[in-house]
Each structure stands twice: as structure tokens, then as C-alpha cells.
Amino acid sequence: MRYLTSGETHGEALVAIIEGLPSNLFIDVDFINNELKRRQSGYGRGGRMSIESDVVHILGGVRNNLTIGAPLSLFIRNLDYENWKGKDVPRVKRPRPGHADLSGAIKYDLKDMRDVLERASARETAARVSVGAVAKLLLKNFGIDVKSDVLEIGGERDREKWPSLIDEAKNEGDTLGGVIEITIDGVPVGLGSHVQWDRKLDALLSYGVMSVQAIKGVEIGMGFMAARQRGSSVHDEIFYDGHFYRKTNNAGGIEGGISNGMPIVLRAYMKPIPTLRKPLTSVDIDSKEEVKAAYERSDVTAVEAAAVVLEAVCAWTIADEMTKKFGGDSLQDMVENFNMYIKRVEKY
Ligand SMILES: Cc1cc2nc3c(=O)[nH]c(=O)nc-3n(C[C@H](O)[C@H](O)[C@H](O)COP(=O)(O)O)c2cc1C
Numbered sequence: 001m002r003y004l005t006s007g008e009t010h011g012e013a014l015v016a017i018i019e020g021l022p023s024n025l026f027i028d029v030d031f032i033n034n035e036l037k038r039r040q041s042g043y044g045r046g047g048r049m050s051i052e053s054d055v056v057h058i059l060g061g062v063r064n065n066l067t068i069g070a071p072l073s074l075f076i077r078n079l080d081y082e083n084w085k086g087k088d089v090p091r092v093k094r095p096r097p098g099h100a101d102l103s104g105a106i107k108y109d110l111k112d113m114r115d116v117l118e119r120a121s122a123r124e125t126a127a128r129v130s131v132g133a134v135a136k137l138l139l140k141n142f143g144i145d146v147k148s149d150v151l152e153i154g155g156e157r158d159r160e161k162w163p164s165l166i167d168e169a170k171n172e173g174d175t176l177g178g179v180i181e182i183t184i185d186g187v188p189v190g191l192g193s194h195v196q197w198d199r200k201l202d203a204l205l206s207y208g209v210m211s212v213q214a215i216k217g218v219e220i221g222m223g224f225m226a227a228r229q230r231g232s233s234v235h236d237e238i239f240y241d242g243h244f245y246r247k248t249n250n251a252g253g254i255e256g257g258i259s260n261g262m263p264i265v266l267r268a269y270m271k272p273i274p275t276l277r278k279p280l281t282s283v284d285i286d287s288k289e290e291v292k293a294a295y296e297r298s299d300v301t302a303v304e305a306a307a308v309v310l311e312a313v314c315a316w317t318i319a320d321e322m323t324k325k326f327g328g329d330s331l332q333d334m335v336e337n338f339n340m341y342i343k344r345v346e347k348y
């Protein structure tokens with residue numbers, strides 16, 4: 001399967017087209033909208049979230065709520081568009097450190113960095129969450145479930161302390177990042193492959209995770225800690241009791257680029273939001289003078305929203321691998337192939 005998104009943060013709408021979905025998949029629009037709502041939640045978001053109320057419109061690929069094998073088009077309106085359309089908006093010429101502003105403007109030879117931020121913005125993740133919701137609907141047919149848990153905000157693990165930490169950062173004109181854990185239950189042994197670099201499941205998941213705005217690192221299972229331990233305390237010993245099993249899951253469900261049947265566990269590290277109300281030093285691209293970076297409005301933190309986005313990108317990767325392994329023309333074909341495979345695995 002593949003998908004593309006299109007649309008700018010203050011443009012009319014966001015669009016996604018998914019190609020390669022099996023036919024006869026029930027598209028539960030309420031479920032997609034609920035996922036969009038979850039993405040808009042979380043303490044520390046800025047003024048924009050009180051303007052938007054994301055709802056998906058399906059423009060193609062479905063009849064009577066079932067996919068027909070054709071590309072699925074998803075459309076989400078930007079309500080803020082009404083406040084921007086036709087307005088003479090000032091140029092952005094003081095690039096924000098940590099955002100795409102300066103590098104994007106140089107690369108595309110744009111004199112107004114608003115043309116960069118419009119597409120770099122994580123508003124685009126609304127489209128990706130709608131795509132991920134469709135992936136989750138597919139995965140439900142195979143008992144696969146993708147969950148997230150926010151582990152840290154601003155370096156603090158105690159969630160009781162998050163609201164006051166976020167308020168403090170907000171009052172000081174500053175921002176916060178955090179750590180998110182994704183767990184994927186029900187993945188059968190055998191997704192991904194050891195045989196080629198671009199088929200390894202850990203690499204594929206990492207690509208999706210790292211493509212999310214502001215994510216700067218990903219670790220799988222025991223992750224970076226494993227580099228500091230001995231092999232005997234890292235690798236998950238193998239046992240047999242009518243079936244193969246492990247007592248530990250330090251590998252996070254993936255060995256040799258292949259799912260091993262244990263839950264897939266990964267953690268993503270999100271940097272603090274780049275737009276600061278108390279801006280960092282920058283340079284005016286016209287005068288080349290030292291200035292403070294641009295500020296209009298911003299989230300103080302968006303770790304909870306990013307968790308929902310990460311669920312979506314991981315669901316997509318797993319759904320894509322499921323269609324590769326079990327066929328993607330009709331859901332029934334896929335289920336039959338899956339059941340046959342599970343029987344074969346049980347006998348191994
Ligand atoms: C859900 C979410 C909301 C975000 N909100 C903001 C924001 O309000 N202001 C901002 O400057 N960056 C925000 N970001 C981060 C920027 O989009 C991101 O840092 C920027 O596109 C540069 O990409 P990079 O950090 O991956 O290098 C947000 C990211 C996510 C995932």
C-alpha cells in the first residue's frame with residue numbers, strides 16, 4: 001500500500017489518498033473521527049486547537065461503507081482557513097531555530113518563510129492520523145492493536161506534575177518535549193524480513209516514527225540501554241511448551257528485522273516545540289541583522305498529540321506489511337491467507 005498527504009496548515013483542507021487497500025473493509029467514519037479527536041487533545045496545546053474540530057470526509061474508494069479496492073480519498077477541512085483566506089499576511093523573515101523555516105527557504109528559494117512553515121507544520125499529522133485510523137480498522141480484523149503511552153514530558157516521569165511543569169514553561173515563554181512508548185499487540189511472527197535492508201521491520205517502523213515532526217530518536221525494546229549491557233542480560237532466551245515462547249521481551253518483538261510474535265515495543269523521543277514565545281536569537285533574512293525569531297502563537301508541548309500520531313504511523317507500517325504478506329485484494333482473501341499461515345506456524 002502507499003499513501004500521500006497534501007495540504008497546508010492554513011490552507012483550505014488536508015487530503016490523503018491511500019492506494020492498495022483490500023476491498024470489503026468496513027470504513028468506520030466514527031472511529032476515524034474519534035482518532036482525530038484524540039490527536040487534538042492533551043494539555044499544553046496552543047490557541048489553534050480551540051479553532052479546529054477535525055472531521056473526515058471520504059471522497060472516494062468506498063460504497064455502502066465498504067472499500068471497493070479503489071484508492072481511498074480522505075479530506076479534512078482546516079477551519080482556521082476562514083480566518084486567513086484573502087488576508088494580506090505579513091512575511092515571515094525571522095527564521096525559528098528548530099523549525100524548517102531557514103533550510104526550507106534556502107532550498108526552495110522562497111523569500112517568505114511562511115511558504116515553508118505552511119507545509120512543515122504538524123497540522124499535516126491530522127491527515128496521517130486519518131490514514132492510520134484506516135490502517136487500524138484493517139488490523140482489527142487480525143486482532144492487532146496499537147497503543148501509546150506518554151512516559152515523560154519535559155524530563156518528568158510523574159504525570160501528576162505535568163500540568164504544573166507545562167504551565168511553568170508556558171509562563172516563561174518556553175516549550176517542552178517528551179518520550180512516548182508505542183506497543184503493538186497481536187502481531188504474528190514473520191512480518192518484515194532479514195533478507196534485504198529495506199524490508200526490515202525495525203527499520204520500516206523507525207522510518208515512520210522519525211518522519212513525525214519533532215521526533216528525534218527511536219529505540220526498540222530495551223533500545224539504547226542494550227549497548228551498555230552484556231549479551232546474557234539482553235537477549236531473550238527461547239523456551240518450548242507446545243509452542244515457542246520467551247520470558248522476556250528486550251528485543252521489543254523484532255529480531256533480524258522480523259516480528260517474533262512478542263508485542264512490538266518502541267519508544268520515540270520528541271524535542272521541545274521550536275516556536276518560543278520568548279524567542280531565540282535568529283537573523284533577519286533581508287537585513288542579515290541579529291533579531292529574535294518569529295512568534296505568532298504555538299503549542300507549549302504536544303507530546304500527547306504526537307503519541308496518537310505515532311500510533312497512526314506504526315499502524316500504517318504494520319498494516320502495509322500485513323497486506324504484503326497476506327495479499328491485499330480483498331479482506332476475505334487476506335483473512336484466509338492469514339488463518340492458513342497461523343495454522344502452519346502452530347505446527348512448526
Ligand atoms: C502534534 C504536533 C504539534 C506541534 N506543534 C507545534 C507548534 O505549535 N509550534 C511549533 O513550532 N512546532 C510544533 N511542532 C513541531 C514542528 O512541527 C517541528 O518541530 C518542525 O516541523 C520541524 O521538524 P523537526 O522537528 O522534525 O526537525 C509540533 C509537532 C507535533 C508532532
Ligand SMILES: C=C(O[C@@H]1CC(C(=O)O)=C[C@@H](OP(=O)(O)O)[C@H]1O)C(=O)O
Binds near residue numbers: 009121126213305
Ligand atoms: C495545527 C496543528 O498543529 C500546529 C502545528 C504547528 C507546527 O509548527 O508544527 C504549529 C501550530 O499551528 P498554528 O501556527 O496555526 O498555531 C500548531 O497548532 C494541529 O496539530 O492540528
